[in-house]
Amino acid sequence: MANQKDVVLRHSYPARVAHWLTALGFFMVAVSGLGFFFPSLHWLLGIMGTPQLAQFLHPVFGIVMVLGLVVLFLRNAPHCLPEKGDGKWFQHTADILKGNEHHVVEVGHYNPGQKMLFWKIMGLTLLLLITGLIAWRPYFADLFPIPLLRLALVLHSVCGILMMFLVIVHIYMGFWYKGTVRGMLYGTVTRSWAKKHHPRWLRELATKGNKNP
Ligand code: HEM
Structure with missing residues (x-):
């Protein structure tokens, strides 16, 4: 474990709780x-007890x-706006x-x-939410015509598969940059990690303070 003086706060406790609830969900x-999509994977529904419970x-x-993602959106969207230099990166x-x-x-936050x-994660989540609400039985699905319901289910499945690819990339990159995952587990990252991967963020921390970790 790094010395307390050698670390800086990257993710606050509420942000970490939101992130891990998102990951669990x-x-x-x-x-x-x-399990729903591939008949050969139907057995996966056992993760929720029975197929009925899974539904x-x-x-x-x-x-x-x-x-969880709404919380992450509110906290992180300001740090994820396009900036000069992104194209060069x-x-x-x-x-x-x-x-x-x-x-x-010089990479920022x-x-x-x-x-x-x-x-991409936020865009797909919005589509998954809209199409999922349309198809949600017994609450909303009956309110919509069958062709719209079918379209929603196709879109929902495509977005779900795309999201799985994105999340695999996200997890892989988290482990690729050594020292990143500890930030999401304990909240802090080492100064040397921040200096190497996010030097402008570290510099801004010293001047502005970390208002939205
Ligand atoms: C085992 C699973 C996961 C691991 C190990 C993981 C790891 C991480 C780490 C280390 C960060 C902080 C990156 C940094 O400080 O630079 C992060 C941020 C984030 N994660 Fe995850 N994550 C996981 C699952 C997920 C899932 C399932 C989602 C969404 C569906 C997600 C969405 C996000 C978002 C939106 C952020 C904040 C912005 C960003 O870094 O892109 N994570 N994650």
């Missing part, structure tokens, strides 16, 4: 969603995930993957890759 909807709990966990992804990111641009992933 996502895991449950992803596993049960795969009831799938949207409930979906709402848990959405609520994308042009040099090979250098960045080799660990030479500090030669490319989030790097452009994280920002892009953030907006």
Whole structure:
């Protein structure tokens, strides 16, 4: 464990609770969603007890995930706006993957890759929410015509699969940048991690203070 003086706060306690509730909600909807979609994976519905319970709990966990993401959206959207230099970062992804990111641009709170992933996750979540509400039996589904219901279910499944790919990339990148996951577990990251991956954020912390970790 790093010395307290060598670490800075990256994610506050409420942000971490929201993040892990999102992850739990996502895991449950992803596993049960795969169980609904692929007949050969029907057995996965056992994660929620029975197929009937899965039908009831799938949207409930979906709402848990959405609520967690609303909190993450409110806290992180200001840090995920496009900035000058983002294009240059994308042009040099090979250098960045080799660990030479500090030669490319001085990265702020989030790097452009994280920002892009953030907006994709938020966009897909909105589509999943709308299509999921339309298809939610017995509450809303009967209010809509059958063709719209079918379209909603197709879109819901496509967005769900895309979201799984994005989350796999997100988790992989979290572990790829060593020292990142500890920020989401304990709240703090080491100064050397921040200096290497988010030097402008570290500099801004010293001048402005960390108002929205
Ligand atoms: C085992 C699963 C997961 C791990 C290990 C993980 C890890 C992380 C880490 C380390 C961060 C902070 C990145 C940083 O400080 O630079 C983060 C942020 C975030 N995570 Fe996750 N995450 C997981 C699951 C998820 C899921 C399922 C979602 C959404 C469906 C999600 C959405 C987000 C969002 C929106 C942020 C804040 C902005 C960003 O970094 O893109 N995470 N996650």
